[in-house]
Amino acid sequence: MEQEQHGYQCRGAFVLVTLLLTGLVFFLYQADFSVKTSQPAQPVVVELKRFTLDTNPDPAPRGPARIIRVLSTRNEHVLATLSPYGSGFERELLQRFADQYDYSLYWMHSRSPEEAWKALTKGEADLFIGLGFEPSEVLHHKVEAGPAYAHYRPVAVSVKAPAGSAFCPDTVLVTANTTLSAGKLTSDLCGSTRRRLSARRLPTLLGNVAGSKDAVAVVDSGRFRLWQPFFPALKAVTPMGRPVPYRWYWSESRPGLARDLSLFWKSSRSKRVLSQLTELYFGFLPKHTDPYAMHQLVQRVRYGASVWGDDIVRASKKYEIDPLLLMAVIYQESRFDAEAVSATGVRGLLQITADTARTLGIDRSNPHQAIEGGARYLKSLWDSLEGWNLSKWDRWFFTLAAYNQGPKNLEKAREKAISMGGEGATWSELKSIYPLLSKRTSCRGNEAVRYVQRVRFYYYVLHGLVVLAGPEMEDLGALSRVVSLETSPFS
Template sequence: MKTSATPTSVLPLLGRLMRLGPLLLVGAWLTLISTCSPRPSLLEEVRTLGVLRVATVNSPTTYYIGPAGEPAGFEYDLVAGFAKWLGVELELRLAANPPEATEMVRSGTAHLAAAGIGVSESRKAHLRFTRPVQTVTPMLVYRKGSDRPQDLGSLRGTLRIIAGGVHAERLRQLKAERYPQLAWEETADAESEELLLAVASGEIDYTIANSDLIALNQRYYPELRVAFPVGDAQPLAWAFPADRDRSLLDAAERYLEEIGEAELARLHDRYYGHVEHVDDYGVMTLATHVQTRLPRYRQAFEHAASQTGLDWRLLAAIGYQESHWDADATSPTGVRGIMQLTAATAALLAIDREDPTQSILGGARYFRQLLDKLPPEITEPDRTWLALAAYNMGYGHLLDARELTRELGGDPNRWLDVRERLPLLTQYKWHSRTKYGYARGHQARIYVGNVRTYYDMLVWMTGIPAMAAEPSPQPVEPPKDKREKDPLKIDSPIL
């Protein structure tokens, strides 16, 4: 039987290879570990990518496209500032509701969620949260005209809420502890705002929504009523993945620390600071006048807006606050017409203030002059709110209020700070040291709040651009077929 044998000439080579074996293994190991660098931190990943991907929802409390096509919303403004602070672009990923937004974070589709996310113990198991950016109270909502329930045990009808959210978690807890007969429906196909509309229209009997969203929607659907809070105040925060490092979360905490409570208060005022200025009767009166009076003057408002570069709905809101669009309106102080101009202002503008078209154009030109007179460092929307205060009480008194704000440590370029000092102009201790003296500062503060509310309602009632179908941090002008129809031509849902 033949067997194979190793040639004697090969033996020395094999010996050398065996002696080198350990060295070869070490070299291979060093090569391997040199090519396997650690996973970059989440913050490094964002900066390398140059993009911060944020999950959010399309709603008036988070992110939406505003009247002029610009992105807006409390959460949007805040997270856009964070992206700028990081030096990266912002990319929004739209979710149907907050639970879906948190799922995007868990799956890695988004780096964080800024979508009015309620902090709860169950969510802390798979998410990390920043400090609260806002605090709201969950409320049970019912329709005006029906019996007001006293507690969850007295509900008589359909209660529908968002599936998988903190409200569902709270109801399960209350059912186990106090209300064993409690029943409700959960939906994953609707947003909280849609459920509020369903209550207002009578489709369902109850829902649970956060206090900020309710306050915004009661202006448009005055049928909505609040029965009672469902639990304690709820902190809302940004959510980050729990299975990644804390680098991006820590950066967000530093950003929120840096901007401080003052910036959060400014954003809160921008989006919620005026929502309680008009009651149910005021809402219904405006809705009636939109149908009966505004059609006579809409063209004049639009023309004046085109001449001055303003939004015609803002001019109409000023006119409504001044006169309820009554061309014959006269004030005890002597102002007259739709825009309630003084004789001196009308003479300066060379217009007949009792002629509706001229009054509207004159008011628009006067408001534009006030806007242009303000220092260039004042940015929007503070610029518009300050100009409105000046329209009501006079530019000189606004200068006094800004100076008092500066003296008392506030920012004279911020409406929120100036607004708090306006009432001082009614007190001798303060107005005696100003250049222009006494002014009805309380009235100016209410005036601005009312105009802001009327403007928001007119935008909604006369064709606000539809909320964005695709997320974009850049201004987007929606196609005409995506806009809400003009309720001046059809029945408005508010009427």
């Protein structure tokens, strides 16, 4: 299969990617707005007092004693909009707890962590899952802090690196829903003339920084990684301060709930769930986004959609594959080059082997047949995993690994995982197993891992671009008709 390609080594490409990607989202985020996603609609919300409440948290509530009033700020870590992989890391983690202990969730979204903290200490909520938050006051005796399940360091984000050792930006920006402070930017050479600006949402802040060569934003590295692909001109220019813990806080006024939460976080199940969700939502993200690679992705996807969009739409609907996922696979395989030939002899848009092409009865050099045949082969691999008892996404990741290195090598990886005491049922497990196959078999295990991770990343970026642009998105050509996905296995 084809490896990562890096063209565009000139300065002009940097300007182009800024115009194509940063420019795309910058004007949309000059004012706060509600993002329209291609995922199922979230419950209707209304303003009540100073919180935004979900009006239908559970279609069959189990009574007041089993309802948890949950407070959070609106952000990508809690409630996903960019990601195609689920409702959100924090939201899904809490739902796993609620399912295990038979609770219903009633979501309340606050404007800031400080506001949520005050509501929790006053008994107006039962649980606060604000991320990257440390209360300035000593913990209230009626509030318990859960264990820190992750740490992210605050970073200064800018379009350019600071000159020399002095770092004195004219403008410092922070978001209103974080406890990170502009005051964290300190230097012996800095005066007191810096302006501090704020924005309700992180993308608004990043858009403003991307549009200024002098402005700097203070964000935590965890949240910045989720947004950086859509602001490729931005980079973390310097780490700042000590790492910020991510944890839950809950009221002790409900002893039963407090006991269940404590038991959950002490259990081996929580560690397993935490590992799986971390891999699902963040495991594919690169440490840094290459702006030139992002430029190439957008350019080639635009080209592919304009030339073969109708074929992709037909194949996606016929074989129940998200068209954006299919596009991510095509991009990884050939960069939408219908004449691409790899060193191992595979060729065409989907880089299909000669044997597989004969089995499928297609001419792999014909792009129309290659798209239909590649989608059919992906679906056949998916169907072959029916009895493996996999989650939806692990099943797709296994399918991608089998597409890259063959179904027999997937079976070997699974068998080896089981022989080593595992279950062979998650991609997070097989990620560490595949490289071991390279030592004794013909399987290129490291390549399989890179392949799956790259396809996942491209899929995330394509989905995010569609979400951000909403109905105005035209770059995907014919695919713009189906990105809202009437019916799909991803709904």
